[in-house]
Amino acid sequence: MSEKEPVGAVVLFKTPDDLVAGIRRAQDRGFTRLDSVSPYPIHKMDEVLGKGPSRLGYVAAIAGLAGTTLAKTAQWWVSAVDYPLNIGGNPLFSYPAFIPVTFELMVLFSSLATVIGMLVVFNRLPQYGSSLLKSKFIRDLTCDKYGLVLDAADPKFSPDTTRAIFDGLETLGFDLLYRERPSPFFSQRILSVPFLVLLAGVALLCSSATRLVFRYGGAVPPFNFMKAQEKLNPQHESNAFPDKTGMRPAVPGTVARGLLPYPYASDAEAAGRDLVNPAPVTTSSLVRGRDRYAIFCQPCHGREADARGTLTAAFPKPPTLHSSKARGWMDGRIYAVLTSGQNAMPSYASQINREDRWLIIHYLRALQRAHNAEERDLK
Numbered sequence: 157m158s159e160k161e162p163v164g165a166v167v168l169f170k171t172p173d174d175l176v177a178g179i180r181r182a183q184d185r186g187f188t189r190l191d192s193v194s195p196y197p198i199h200k201m202d203e204v205l206g207k208g209p210s211r212l213g214y215v216a217a218i219a220g221l222a223g224t225t226l227a228k229t230a231q232w233w234v235s236a237v238d239y240p241l242n243i244g245g246n247p248l249f250s251y252p253a254f255i256p257v258t259f260e261l262m263v264l265f266s267s268l269a270t271v272i273g274m275l276v277v278f279n280r281l282p283q284y285g286s287s288l289l290k291s292k293f294i295r296d297l298t299c300d301k302y303g304l305v306l307d308a309a310d311p312k313f314s315p316d317t318t319r320a321i322f323d324g325l326e327t328l329g330f331d332l333l334y335r336e337r338p339s340p341f342f343s344q345r346i347l348s349v350p351f352l353v354l355l356a357g358v359a360l361l362c363s364s365a366t367r368l369v370f371r372y373g374g375a376v377p378p379f380n381f382m383k384a385q386e387k388l389n390p391q392h393e394s395n396a397f398p399d400k401t402g403m404r405p406a407v408p409g410t411v412a413r414g415l416l417p418y419p420y421a422s423d424a425e426a427a428g429r430d431l432v433n434p435a436p437v438t439t440s441s442l443v444r445g446r447d448r449y450a451i452f453c454q455p456c457h458g459r460e461a462d463a464r465g466t467l468t469a470a471f472p473k474p475p476t477l478h479s480s481k482a483r484g485w486m487d488g489r490i491y492a493v494l495t496s497g498q499n500a501m502p503s504y505a506s507q508i509n510r511e512d513r514w515l516i517i518h519y520l521r522a523l524q525r526a527h528n529a530e531e532r533d534l535k
């Protein structure tokens with residue numbers, strides 16, 4: 157296209173209503189390639205111009221999905237495949253633990269894609285050579301006037317007759333837009349040799365300084381105090397012990413604080429024989445037992461332990477605990493059910509501590525006795 161051929165035209169209006177009238181007029185005459193320029197976003201202008209909903213949402217969704225996938229895959233690869241570390245007994249691919257990074261990457265990817273997509277892809281910024289920016293109206297358009305831009309690529313556009321279609325409307329001016337060469341200011345200053353040499357010099361200086369500080373800075377007292385001391389590094393070979401590992405195995409028979417070994421996991425009958433309920437039967441221990449029972453057992457076993465719990469429709473129906481079997485069991489045998497579970501009933505060891513399990517059993521005994529009262533109980 158030659159220098160003199162226009163790439164479009166801009167029409168200036170005083171109010172948004174005039175602008176809308178101008179747009180409607182152009183649309184009536186068959187123009188389709190229209191755009192508006194205003195000092196601030198005008199609500200629903202996209203609808204007037206016949207633009208559909210923004211496609212930016214898809215960009216954000218796809219980028220967010222990519223971030224999520226990348227985060228999950230990378231964490232899975234690092235934690236479950238490349239360097240499996242047992243952390244507190246959790247599964248190597250632990251979903252909850254991976255949520256924060258996943259969430260962050262999802263937000264990072266979609267926000268970056270949204271900003272870059274909006275500025276660079278959809279709006280094709282920056283436009284140093286924009287002919288609109290060179291228009292004589294541009295000061296008005298960024299201050300208090302409204303512009304309608306017509307694209308010369310529109311089949312209806314003609315430099316001579318287009319102006320006439322706005323006859324009779326409240327317009328403030330009309331200007332043809334010509335293609336501008338990109339501003340020489342930017343190309344000269346940024347791509348000039350002295351500037352590039354300066355840039356390379358700064359990069360070289362910064363990286364050498366960083367390298368020197370990290371290479372030799374740590375060897376200067378007192379910065380070397382941490383590094384130079386004798387210490388055990390669990391991940392490295394060490395000379396402190398004959399087996400050359402810094403990580404020490406537990407001394408045989410070590411018991412973690414607060415943990416009592418429970419050797420009856422596979423032998424409930426032995427628990428019934430050996431274990432004695434250590435909790436005293438007092439009013440407060442029965443009250444505590446009743447509360448724990450109501451929280452943990454009642455949903456399935458029912459208030460009276462007669463298998464009429466509220467959850468029995470959804471779960472396997474438990475047996476009544478007033479059977480001669482359950483009544484005949486020693487406390488230790490019931491303790492084994494609570495600690496290790498029994499068939500469809502799960503273990504409660506992680507939810508109810510040792511003391512509370514024994515108190516629940518005291519309360520269960522009281523329930524059983526209430527259902528099978530003997531004459532001496534009436535006295």
Ligand code: HEC
Pocket residue numbers: 449452453454455456457471472473474475476477479481482490493494498499500501502504516520
């Ligand atoms: C999720 C429902 C559920 C909860 C909650 C539950 N149980 Fe059970 N319980 C069962 C089922 C089902 C069985 C039968 C298991 C089987 O098939 O051996 C059972 C069995 C038992 C037995 C053995 C009875 C027998 O005759 O074999 C005892 C004792 C028992 N539960 C006590 C308790 C206590 C005490 C609690 C509260 C800490 C409790 N249960 C919580 C469902 C539950």
